[in-house]
Amino acid sequence: MNDKPTMKKTIKAILYLIPALLIIGTFSFYPIIKSFFMSFYTDYDYFKDLVFARGLDNYIFIFQDPEFWKSIQNTMIFVIGVVPLSIIISLVIATFLNQKIKFRGLFRTIYFIPFVTSVVAVSIVWRWIFHSQYGVLNYALGFLGISPIKWLSDPDWAMPSLIILAIWKGLGYNIIIFLSGLQNIDKQYYLAARIDGAGAWERFKNITVPLLSSTTFFISIVSIINSFKVFDEVFALFGGQPGPAGSAETIVYYIYNKFYGEWNFGVASAAAYVLLFIIFIFTLIQLYVGKKKVNY
Amino acid sequence: MQKEALSKGFIYLLLILGSLLMLLPFIWMISTSLKAANxxxxxxxxxxxxxxxxxxxIKAWFSAPFAMYSVNSVIVLVASTIGxxxxxxxxxxxxxxxxxxxxDIIFSILLGTMMVPGEVLLIPNFVTLSNLGWIDHYQALIVPWLASVFSIFLLRQFFLSIPKELSFAAKIDGCSDFRFLWSVMVPLAxxxxxxxxxxxxxxxxxxxxWPLIVTSSENMRTLPVGLIAFSTDTGTKYELLMAASSMIILPMIILYIVLQKYIMEGVARAGIKG
Incomplete structure (x- = not known):
């Protein structure tokens, strides 16, 4: 059977593709372009689609807005707080789960549970755990002689609270990806290392870590990108506020607030494009390094 | 050998401790939800x-329109999943x-849109839906989510692994493409x-x-949006808040435990393919 594209096949394909392309075109592709243009609208009426003036004002505004810089800074703190810790913990747990142990399936199931639960509902549970007076966390810390921390009402502790919640929530996902990476490592390496008398730590350091580098890299990029987009946790943990005194305002919260709180669509679009740009850079790094790493 | 057993014990200890940390928030939630106010x-x-x-x-269920929120959540879930x-x-x-x-060009463009964070699409989509008069209607909650590049990608990979000879045989038997897709490919996939x-x-x-932004009236809210509103109204009645949270969390945990094989597979595959 010859398999060359023909007009007839193209028409047939279009019929199959129409439903998906209509939705993706309208709600993904068009808005990517539209919001780029919107970020330059400085005087406009969106609902009538009238634009009276364009310019760089929105970008100038956000780059001069201390609140925007604060949101970038908070988001960076969040990324730095969540990603490395989460990766180290999940790698260790995944390595343990990859041993010959009993109840492996059960452990895996448990670690993944938070991932399938509603961020909003779980954040409200954590709000109760973080309660400064009656929360179990402060109670537990009391045994270590730590006096009660005002997790959610002290501006210094708002980000750590958010980071703890995010690590807890995302651990299971990383563990699953690490496990599938670990299963691709040839058991022969470990066998050979054992015969040579290498201990558990040496095997981990010299076999697991290097052979898992592409998985680790993938998880890092995905975690960084997802962490840049944190919003639901902030909203639910601090009851709709970006933390006490704006101390947990993230980029997406800033976008949300400019858009839905102040109805300033132009500024919100500009901020959204800055976020897109940051994520785009990480995606490029992933594609570039990812291609290089395929062939070992 | 003794050292081996010792390290096994250490591994179990850490795994059990970790599992406890994962589960305690849920246990605490359920425990609080069953307590008397005092x-x-x-x-x-x-x-x-x-x-x-x-x-x-029962008290939590009736202190806010949770019945309505649940119906909305179920309608949106069923319609957008089938669609x-x-x-x-x-x-x-x-x-x-x-x-x-x-x-190949169309497919690459689709994959490209996957990298764009949803937050960038929020504002134009809001305007589009306002112009369509869909804000605060089911359409706004459902229609934008009726297609997903990620799913198309996942299923395309699966379809590619089904041998082509199958479709040749079907064609010889006079089966149309469309019928072949639904009666052979879909069951296999x-x-x-x-x-x-x-x-x-x-x-x-x-x-x-998304539901937070496109719904304005109380009777269009989905469960998570309704829960936030409830938490603002209820304040510190944590036993009711935890009961309400359980009602949102537990259905997904049950679904996950029943179908976890498929979830793990999807997550792992998405991870490997990037």
Whole structure:
């Protein structure tokens, strides 16, 4: 059977593709372009689609807005707080789960549970755990002689609270990806290392870590990108506020607030494009390094 | 050998400790949800309620329109999952079995849109839906989510692994492409389709930002949005808040435990393929 594209096949394909392309075109592709243009609208009426003036004002505004810089800074703190810790913990747990142990399936199931639960509902549970007076966390810390921390009402502790919640929530996902990476490592390496008398730590350091580098890299990029987009946790943990005194305002919260709180669509679009740009850079790094790493 | 047993013990210890940390928030949630009001705000905290208060669930259920929120969440979940399955099956078939002009370009563009964070799409989509008059209607909650590039990608990969000879044989027997897709390919792709459906269902049930923005009246809210409103109104009645949270969290945990094979597979595959 010859398999060359023909007009007839193209028409047939279009019929199959129409439903998906209509939705993706309208709600993904068009808005990517539209919001780029919107970020330059400085005087406009969106609902009538009238634009009276364009310019760089929105970008100038956000780059001069201390609140925007604060949101970038908070988001960076969040990324730095969540990603490395989460990766180290999940790698260790995944390595343990990859041993010959009993109840492996059960452990895996448990670690993944938070991932399938509603961020909003779980954040409200954590709000109760973080309660400064009656929360179990402060109670537990009391045994270590730590006096009660005002997790959610002290501006210094708002980000750590958010980071703890995010690590807890995302651990299971990383563990699953690490496990599938670990299963691709040839058991022969470990066998050979054992015969040579290498201990558990040496095997981990010299076999697991290097052979898992592409998985680790993938998880890092995905975690960084997802962490840049944190919003639901902030909203639910601090009851709709970006933390006490704006101390947990993230980029997406800033976008949300400019858009839905102040109805300033132009500024919100500009901020959204800055976020897109940051994520785009990480995606490029992933594609570039990812291609290089395929062939070992 | 002794050293080996010791390290095994150490591994178990850490794994069990870790599992406890994963589970404690849920245990604490359920424990609080079953307490009498005067047992909630006490120090030291009590893990097992003296008197189990199932009534908290009924009380929470009726202190806000949770029945309405649940109906909305279920409608959105069912409609968007079925819709996405249909658009995905059709599109994945075209991309995997029909060689048409521009196929690779269109497919790359689709993959490209996957990298764009949803937050960038928020504002234009809000305007589009306002102009359509769909804000605060089911359409706004459902229609934008009726197709997903990720699902198309996943199913296309699966379709590609089904031998082409199968379709040649069917054609000789006089079976049309469309019938072949639904009566041969779809049943064969059942595992992939379940994975897609379950990931979609979880995502839809837990979605927050989009329903928050496109709903304004109380009776259009989905569960997560309703829960936030409830938490603002209830303040510090944690036994009711925890009961309400359980009602949102537990259905997905049950679904996950029943169908976890498919979820793990989907997550792992998405991870490997990037």
């Amino acid at each position: 047992e909630v705000m006490i120090m030291p905290p009590k893990w097992i309620p003296t008197d189990i208060q199932w009534g908290n669930y 996405e399955l249909i658009t995905t099956i059709l599109a994945a078939y075209a991309f995997s079995r029909i060689n048409f002009y521009g196929r 059942k595992p992939a389709l379940i994975t897609i459906a379950i990931l979609k269902a979880i995502g839809s049930w837990n979605a927050f930002m």
